[in-house]
Amino acid sequence: MALERLFRRRRAKGEARDVPELWVKCPNCDAQIYKKDLEANWYVCPKCGYHMRLSADKRVELLADEGSFQKTTGLKPVDALNFTDTEPYPKRLERYQREAGRPDAIVGGRCTVGGVPSVLLVMDYAFAGGSMGSVVGEELTRGIEAAANENRSVVIVSVSGGARMQEAALSLMQMAKTTLALDRLWARRLPYISILTDPTTGGVTASFAAIADVILAEPGALIGFAGPRVIKQTIRQDLPEGFQRSEFLLKHGMVDKVVDRRKLKETVADVLKLLYPRD
Numbered sequence: 001m002a003l004e005r006l007f008r009r010r011r012a013k014g015e016a017r018d019v020p021e022l023w024v025k026c027p028n029c030d031a032q033i034y035k036k037d038l039e040a041n042w043y044v045c046p047k048c049g050y051h052m053r054l055s056a057d058k059r060v061e062l063l064a065d066e067g068s069f070q071k072t073t074g075l076k077p078v079d080a081l082n083f084t085d086t087e088p089y090p091k092r093l094e095r096y097q098r099e100a101g102r103p104d105a106i107v108g109g110r111c112t113v114g115g116v117p118s119v120l121l122v123m124d125y126a127f128a129g130g131s132m133g134s135v136v137g138e139e140l141t142r143g144i145e146a147a148a149n150e151n152r153s154v155v156i157v158s159v160s161g162g163a164r165m166q167e168a169a170l171s172l173m174q175m176a177k178t179t180l181a182l183d184r185l186w187a188r189r190l191p192y193i194s195i196l197t198d199p200t201t202g203g204v205t206a207s208f209a210a211i212a213d214v215i216l217a218e219p220g221a222l223i224g225f226a227g228p229r230v231i232k233q234t235i236r237q238d239l240p241e242g243f244q245r246s247e248f249l250l251k252h253g254m255v256d257k258v259v260d261r262r263k264l265k266e267t268v269a270d271v272l273k274l275l276y277p278r279d
Helices: 002-008 035-040 056-063 089-100 134-150 165-187 228-235 246-251 261-275
Strands: 023-025 032-034 106-113 116-123 153-160 192-200 214-217
Touching: 023 035, 032 035, 056 106, 056 116, 056 153, 056 261, 106 134, 106 261, 116 134, 116 261, 134 153, 134 165, 153 261, 165 192, 192 261, 214 246, 214 261
Parallel strands: 116 153, 153 192, 192 214
Antiparallel strands: 023 032, 106 116
């Protein structure tokens, strides 16, 4: 498209640098979308409704009531196992932190959602594919325990490739830790809503993400434990069309509702108002 090439040209004078892209191509229908329009539409394609990935900070902006969010996360990971594969784990962490602009793959804090006192915890795919290591598990656990102590609901937005391999068994331990923390929340009869986005896989799916009071999912999100290719190779059978997508899981009872992102705040607020205990 000539118009797209125009916005991609380099400056003719002065220091050469790329002009920021003003158009985004939908990966589903190939529509060219003006970037500001896409941002205003929460990165949902206005042509076909395809849900592109949304940053963790935008997720907070989408769900928390305006001006109510008070960040509580900020723990930094350590290399407890002195792990090295193609490069030392600390070097990987430095790169992830630089790229994502945060210490680890989660941001969370106290807020209200539709006026309901809540703790909102959002995983960040930009940091190591949203993998769950010790810090993610600890931040989730602290957030859930704070909610139990302060009579708040919990909303967790999951997007993850699973447990973080560089932390080995330490990352797998977070599955049990986060699950046990939720018992303390439920003992106080406080609600927990899990929001599954693309992708939610591995140990995250096998623990806290799949045991909420209400499980919501965005359209077309990949949700599962192992990937379709691994499952197919294991059971040696062809998989149903749309296997491990939100709509398939809704049909088979794992998800309570598939919700368009633009209606997600409204839906979460309505559920919390119904489930949050009244005086």
